[in-house]
Amino acid sequence: MALSPFGSRSPAVTVASPNSALRLKAAAAAPQNASASTSTIIRSDPNPERELAEQLNDDIRRKYVKGKKLGEGTYAIVYLGNYRDDPSSLVAIKKIKVNAEYKDGLTMDAIREVKYLQELSHRNIIALHDVFSSKDQNLNLVLEFLPGGDLEMLIKDGDIHYGAADIKAWMGMLARGVWFCHENFVLHRDIKPNNLLIGADGEVKLADFGLARSFADPYLNMTHQVITRWYRPPELLFGARQYSGAVDVWSMGMVFAELLLRVPLLAGMSDLDQITKICEAFGTPTEENWPGVTQLPNYVTDKVVPLQGRDFFLRQFPTAGPVGADLLMSMCVLDPRKRATALQVLQHRWWTTEPRPTNNEDLPRKSGTKKMGDDLARVGGETDEGLFKNAARQLDFGGKK
Secondary structure (H helix, E strand, O other), rough: OOOOOEEOOOOOOOEEEOHHHOOOOHHHHHHOOOOOOOOOOOOOOOOOOHHHHHHHHHHHHEEEEEEEEEEEEEOOOEEEEHHHHEEEEEEEEEEOOOOOOOOOOOOOOHHHHHHHHHHEEEEEEEEEEEEEEEEOOOOOEEEEEOOOHHHHHHHHOOOOOOHHHHHHHHHHHHHHHHHHHOOEEEEEOOOOHHHHHEEOOOEEEEEEOOOOOOOOOOOOOOOOOOOOHOOOOHHOOOOOOOOOOOOHHHHHHHHOOOOOHHOOOOOOHHHHHHHHHHHHHOOOOOOOOOOOOHHHHOOOOOOOOOOHHHHHHHHHHHHHHHHHHHHHHHEEEEOOOOOOOOOHOOOOHHHOOOOOOOOOOOOOOOOOHHHHHHHHHHOOOOOOOOHHHOOHHOOOOOOOO
16 A cells, blocks of 8 residues: 555554444455455354454444434434543544345445545545444444534635635645545545545545545446536546546546635536536537547537637636646546646645645634534435535636637
8 A cells, every 4th residue: 555645544443243244244245356455354153253253343332432413314323422431532433324225234335435444544534443333233433533524614604714825725635635545546436525524623534435446457347427416527427437536636626616616616407417517617528629538428419619728717716826727727627538647736836836825723614513424424426505506507607708
């Protein structure tokens, strides 16, 4: 596993279970050709090994005290918790609901989340401390407690004022987290503001790995039905089954644009509407600007809109400045093969130009404990439209040519 120059942690997750080996035996057989977990999974058998697994699981469960409910969704319930021997050390306990439709009661989202959080340890990725099963056989994930809510909450709050330096700090933390995922051959596949949680120290953490997967094999087919629609790149909307980290970089670009505009840039009401909005904003994908695009299974065009150039990004995103507009433009290239990589994003000169990123302790923030609970309880791919519903439809991409 690659080590991050920006601060990684050594995985220290313990996994145990009294029944079905925490039902994570499915993780070993899960598709994706991902590497084996760094934690040891004790299999369940009618012999002394089972007793050992039960004892280990009980030991882990007793380490924590579960407190008030922070949020609940169809996928999970999130509680505030703390270490039994240190009540001041808080955690979030995510209790994943058993789903009878799936083998062992676990969805693939739950298996993925445990698997990849065990493997990825970085200051800009939410930490998984422990995993245990409760007496009702539900799976419990003990996660880092992040009381600052999420980026979506800050974007929506009109009383929160932030500028270019704050955006640069937040985007830097997001870029480092995504870079680390890609260095370890993991695609997140659901980057959006309400999956970017904020710690007490102002650090942004990438959360919700329920749609993540390994992409070590470039020829392996993957589903195109991932990433919340507003942040989904054109290659997935066109039905591409083979793709790379470029899908996450597009999502990063959409988050960057949303931070600048304080509304989602492209809020499509359907997949077809999303494609239309992408074409209206950036231009229509054609064989000239994206060789091979017409061969993708879901490729459709209504009318051909000329490809937008640098002037569009300078005009639409003045807060970013000329260098920031160049970075955003590199993240929103239609052809994924020409789109910037996460490493190239980090190497861009925008980070070293004025203004410099705001220090964590000086970043705008507010308490968002309940928001964290709601975010962690949400299933991958869901979004909270709220105040943003249809907002991006008001943006005029063609008003000035």
